[in-house]
Amino acid sequence: TGLGAATAAFDDHGEDSPASVPSAATVVDGDLATAWTLPAVDGSAADLHGATLAASTDQARGHGWKLGDQVNLRLADGTVTSLRLALVYRTQLGLDEVLLSGEAAAGHLADARPAAVHLDAEPADRLGGTLTDARDPGPDPGAHYAWIATTTILGPALLYALIAIVNTMVMSTADRRRDFAVLRLAGTVRRQVTWMVALEAVLVVATAALLALAVTALTQYGTTALLDHRVLAGQAAVPLRLP
Structure with missing residues (x-):
């Protein structure tokens, strides 16, 4: 199972007016539970599919989001959509604080390519090539x-x-x-x-x-x-x- 990460700008807004400051989100196209090990505070990583999103504890606290809330987001192409908060996870270093399911962002990212792909164990045979072992990466310039x-x-x-x-x-x-x-x-x-x-x-x-x-x-x-x-x-x- 793989996970492709592509950044997409989004605007969080309330029922009346959109916010003016965009934030970054990561689009998860795959099984989040097997790609990352995120410490869940509320909800489950397995629920991130369909019209859903996940948010860090800092992001949820800052916006007043709670598990199951419908959150209105403006995607990168300007489309406004309402997504259900399916997972609140502990804020992680080097990871965007909002994760969108691949289904929720499908068709709204133009031809954007994944910025990163995370694979489970032994992917080299399936890809038909040799991958660098993270445990023994060799010389690092x-x-x-x-x-x-x-x-x-x-x-x-x-x-x-x-x-x-x-x-x-x-x-x-x-x-x-x-x-x-x-x-x-x-x-x-x-x-x-x-x-x-x-x-x-x-x-x-x-x-x-x-x-x-x-x-x-x-x-x-x-x-x-x-x-x-x-x-x-x-x-x-x-x-x-x-x-």
């Missing part, structure tokens, strides 16, 4: 450019941070010259003073690194937990990684 972009953005920031740290350490060391002189007068040799300063620097850096790691780990854990439980619920989990 996009990852290389992403690394270049990250380095370009973080490089200057790290350089300025290094300059600031060195400047602060030089200033603080200069302000302690009298302390060092007192230590020398008390009988310590130059090598002992140098080792003391070096040990202090190591302790400060280690403490800062541990605190930064703790803050980063908590932030990353909270982000991945939010994605896994609120945004990507029912889909592949995002692993916790600390590069």
